[in-house]
Amino acid sequence: MFKIAALVSLFVTFTLAAPNSDGRIVGGRDAVRRQAPFSVSVRNTGTDFHVGGGAMISDRWIVTCASILQGRADTSFDVALGIVQLSQSSVSGSVIRRSAEIVPHPGFILSSMINDIGLIRLGGVGSVSFSTFIMPIFFEATRWDSPATSVLSGWGSQSSLGPVGDTMQILLTETMTNEECEQILGRTLTRDVVCTRNNDGSGLCANDRGSPLVAGLQLIGIASSSEACGTTRPNIYTRLSSYRTWIGSITGI
Numbered sequence: 001m002f003k004i005a006a007l008v009s010l011f012v013t014f015t016l017a018a019p020n021s022d023g024r025i026v027g028g029r030d031a032v033r034r035q036a037p038f039s040v041s042v043r044n045t046g047t048d049f050h051v052g053g054g055a056m057i058s059d060r061w062i063v064t065c066a067s068i069l070q071g072r073a074d075t076s077f078d079v080a081l082g083i084v085q086l087s088q089s090s091v092s093g094s095v096i097r098r099s100a101e102i103v104p105h106p107g108f109i110l111s112s113m114i115n116d117i118g119l120i121r122l123g124g125v126g127s128v129s130f131s132t133f134i135m136p137i138f139f140e141a142t143r144w145d146s147p148a149t150s151v152l153s154g155w156g157s158q159s160s161l162g163p164v165g166d167t168m169q170i171l172l173t174e175t176m177t178n179e180e181c182e183q184i185l186g187r188t189l190t191r192d193v194v195c196t197r198n199n200d201g202s203g204l205c206a207n208d209r210g211s212p213l214v215a216g217l218q219l220i221g222i223a224s225s226s227e228a229c230g231t232t233r234p235n236i237y238t239r240l241s242s243y244r245t246w247i248g249s250i251t252g253i
Contacts, residue, residue, distance in 0.1 A: 028152070028169030028202070033084050033093075035170055036153035038137035038219070039212055041080040041089075042068065042120070045098065050086055050164050053154040053211030054079065054120065055219050056136045059127035061251045064210035065222050065238060066104035066118040074101045079122060082133035084168045086155055093133040097122040103250055105243070114190060116224040117238045119250055137212065139219040141244035148175050150196060150215035156208030157229065164207050171202055175215060181234045192242040194221045195234040205229035213237050 038056045042064055043049050054064035062079055075098055080086075082094040089096055100123030107115040128134060152171040157164055173196045181195035182188055189195070196203065196213070204211070204226040213221035221237030240247075247253065 028171035031084050031153060031168040031170045033082075034132050035084075036151075036168065036212070036214075037082065037131075037133055037135035039153040039168065041083065041086060041155055042210060043078050043080065045076055045078050047078075048086060048089065050155050050207055051077070052207055052209040053156075053223065055212035055222065056081060056128075056134070057139065057219070057247070058136055058251060058253050059130070060122050061253065062120040062122065063219075063222060063240070063247065064118055064120060065116045065224055066108035067110065067113065067116050067224070068209055069102045069104040069118040069120070070108060070110065072102060075099055075123070076102065077120060079120060081128065082131070086164070086166050093131055095128055095134060097124045097128065099123060105246065113225050113236070115192065115238075117222060117240075117243050117246075119247065121251075137214065137219045138217070139240045139244070141241050143239070143241045144175070144194065144215060144220045145177065147177065148215045149173075150175050150213050150220065152196070152203075152208075152211060152213050152223070154208045154211030154223065156204060156211065157206040173198070173202065173213075175213075175220070176234065181236075184234055189236070192239050193224065194237050194239045196237070198235055199232055201230040201232050203231075203235040 040054045042051050052068040054062040077099040080089045080096050099120045101121040104118040105115040176197045208223050211223040224238050226235045227233045
């Protein structure tokens with residue numbers, strides 16, 4: 001039932017998330033509550049310091065990138081759900097849960113960012129209750145190959161030298177084929193990533209790692225890397241469909 005509700009919510013809110021020329025995720029616009037109820041802020045335990053993003057996939061599990069989890073203890077993070085502004089983590093309807101377990105992908109290689117995906121199991125008493133502000137996102141094993149309109153949400157820096165943005169940014173972008181992405185980057189990519197085109201310089205910046213990329217009303221990617229903030233070179237995301245079986249083996253979802 002929650003998956004159906006999530007799809008309806010996404011359809012309504014993302015159709016309102018048209019881009020404008022103001023601001024920078026780089027190039028995004030300020031989000032409003034309910035626009036991305038699955039998007040979460042991962043921060044160091046006991047602080048408001050935003051380490052990266054993530055996506056809620058059940059009442060207990062968050063998917064993010066391995067690059068922010070590697071080498072950290074299970075209880076290293078707090079996860080803020082149901083927020084738009086990092087400075088207002090206690091707003092009505094929001095929840096902060098301590099991580100109880102972190103699971104970086106066992107095949108993650110930092111030097112090449114291969115298998116840059118990981119999971120966070122939320123601690124606390126009971127499951128997180130869903131609402132219009134907090135809702136998981138659907139994802140599946142079907143591979144998404146054709147270019148498609150997609151939506152990125154997160155709190156990364158809005159310029160190469162700027163601080164993390166306080167307000168969640170929403171960016172309308174477009175995926176591209178791996179073949180086209182390889183031609184632009186001049187190197188070979190694994191089949192386990194998906195690229196977005198950033199011809200206008202919009203896209204990922206510092207602290208955007210782990211941020212969710214959604215297309216076709218489902219989660220298709222987790223932000224992994226970009227060459228620089230504001231570059232016109234493609235951004236790279238971990239492709240969720242490649243890890244559906246692994247995620248299910250850990251979470252039971």
